[in-house]
Amino acid sequence: MVFAGLGFELAAGGAMVLRGPNGSGKTTLLRLMAGLARPVAGRLLWSNAPVEDPEALARRLRFIGHQDAIKTAFTVRENLAFWAAFWGTGEPALIDRAMDTFGLAALADFPARLLSAGQRHRLALARLIASPVPLWLLDEPANALDDRSTGALTNTIAEHRARGGMVVLASHGADLVTGGTTLALDNFTPTAAQQWVEL
Amino acid sequence: MSAFSALLSRDLRLALRQSADSLTVIAFFAIATVLFPFGVGPEAEVLSRIAAGVVWVAALLAALLSLDRVFVVDFEDGTLDQLILNGQSTVLVVLAKVLAHWLTTGVPLIIMSPVLAVTLQLPSEGYGVLVLALLLGTPTVSLIGALGAALVLGARRGGVLLSLLVLPLYIPVLIFGTAAIEATITGMPSQPMLSILAGLALIAAALCPFATAAALRQAAE
Amino acid sequence: MAFDSFAAFIDMGGYAAWVWTSYGLAALALGGILILTRRTLKAREREFETLKANRRGTP
């Protein structure tokens, strides 16, 4: 499923919420912005210049999707440390701060296979702090989170924006951002994958 | 390079923690090889003639067993998306994965092979060249195998399909790997066969990572 | 004309089994893929027509 006739901008410190029914393309749009999928037509701009270097774009964004990308054989700390090393960002202090923020400090040396669904999701979100980047792309980030964690996420997003960071998130639940723009995807006509349907 | 070394060390540590996976592959290698004396009879003459081929075929099948785990786990838990978003190049990810697979599967197979060759009565001249041929051939096995594993990500009956895609491409390695050992046993120079194996490894190293990276990005899309 | 008689033609210089099997298999393969292609084409044409008709029926 794709969409036609869609355009938007995001400034430093800005936030955008994608809303729409199932199948309206929220996830697809986030993956397009991350550079994981290629648009059939259309362009992605960064600082008013077309993105010609998806790798450089990837260095500036963090995508947290439905799948948590956690290795259950590793401890919570090892999971965070691996991604920080892999992306070449972050330092040990940030890893501790990330675990503190999302209430994982007590679990730091527990193997991830013992975590509950909510704890796993918090571990995935903790990567936002452990390896900081300007643009966050979050797909339904409040799913499986309790009220306390949702509050922590709201605060984290607010702090990130206060430092000039940007957030795009898909959501159909609680309000995680104040201000920011809302993009309702159900206004756009879904079209079939190929343009050459002739009926 | 940080992405490369981080991923390599992660895969090695994972393999160490889940060492049962690697051990299963080695156990399969041993059992498959040991079946042959029962199948063709214990006569030393017959066994020593087929020893080189049997060890190679069993090694290829054992490697095949390990292949579907190369990318599938990362694909299913969402790690693959994050690996592609590494900010450098997907080829680096592929190279780290292939090297990790070779170290955790290829090297144990090489170490086990002389032991199994003894049970097959391989003539004593053959051991050195057996190890050398496996050393030159198994990197190709990992490179081609990783490509196959990336192509079948998310496919129905992925495991069967993987063997259909990968085994035919292993035929050259098998031919020259066995031929090198046969040549040495029959008193011929094995050097041309070994340099072909090395050549195949280089060609695979030049072509497979790019194709694998493309296949991985397709799978994530 | 390379053969003196019809029997010689059938015999193919003693190689009848090999030559005729080859030609037979070739005919079978080419004919088979032709028939399969035409059959799926016809089936899809029919399916497409019904889809079109349904679409017109429910605007």
Place this chain on the structure above:
Amino acid sequence: MHKFANPTQFMRIANAIYPWIAGLCLILFAAAIPIALVFSPPDYQQGETVRIMYIHVSSAWLMMMIYGIIAANSAMFLIWRHPMANLAARASAPMGATFCALALVTGMLWGQPMWGTFWVWDARLTSTLILFFLYIGYIALSDAFEDSERGDKAAAILALVGSINVPIIHYSVEWWNTLHQPSIMKASSEGIDSSVHPSLLLPLFLMMGAFTMFYFALLVLRLRSELLAAKIRNARLSQIAGHAAAQPAE
């Protein structure tokens, strides 16, 4: 975009030339079969079995040409996302597999009386067998995914990687001294040079032409068929999308 990228326009051209290709194919077969079976002389060594060559070499030629076409189309599809290129590759694969199987089987039927064996594990036969497996793998891979586009792309990557086998098949008889005779046609500065007598070369060329035209004629039919399948799939998809859009937002 290129005008051949437009399926409607492409099919208009293809349908226009289809009767000509099909007609030419029939004429060539009508000429090739009697000449190959009756009017051409036997070979001085191989006797009447040389008549197998007309089928064998034609099939082998097509299996190579079709693989080349699949590889070229796969590249076009992956680089420029040419939808027609993908359909052409998909439509060609079963034909390539058929001709490859035919080349292998007729080769065996020729080898048994002449060489004394159905099969030897030499480079030419082995690499042809690998080509057959590549065809089978291509077809299986392109049908193995719920998302057909994913299957198309995975198969296209496989086709490109497998194309390394085509030169190996071609040169195998020269690099490797084996039972299989060297190529009967060699390109030289004076054009194509052949070690086949004209009376035997004529049926061979006619048969190769007939087979080639058969492939192209069938390709048009199969393209038509593939395009219809894509249209049917898209029509279904847009129906589902229509239903989804009609539902109230969450």
Place this chain on the structure above:
Amino acid sequence: MTRKRRRLYFVLLGLLALSGGLALVLTAFEDNIVLFFSPTEVAAKPVCAQRCRIGGLVANGSVVKEGERVSFDVTDTVETVSVKYVGILPDLFREGQGVVAEGKMTEGVFVANNVLAKHDENYMPPEVADALKKSGRWKEGEPVPAAVVH
């Protein structure tokens, strides 16, 4: 490193590996991969004590048939090996023709358990072959000069 430069490095590295690999494979083929031994090699070295293949031309006038028992000489014009075989010979088997035999050396004689005939890439009607042979422009087993065929 920019994307373009990184790509360039990867492609250069790939080309280097590819050409190195091709060079290794092709020089190995230059070294003549042995699929069968020539009579000269059999005479020079104690090969073929176990199963192997020998190849060469069937020496003229050497074929002796006693029912299914056949003996003949395989030659590469320098050395000659005697071959014994029991079984049905392929139709292309004849004197002066290329042949490959599988078996092993026992007491100076090659005992074959399979004989395969190899033939050349020349195709022509029997009358043409006879005419060429009569005129002395061509002998069986040699490549035919293209100008003669056409």
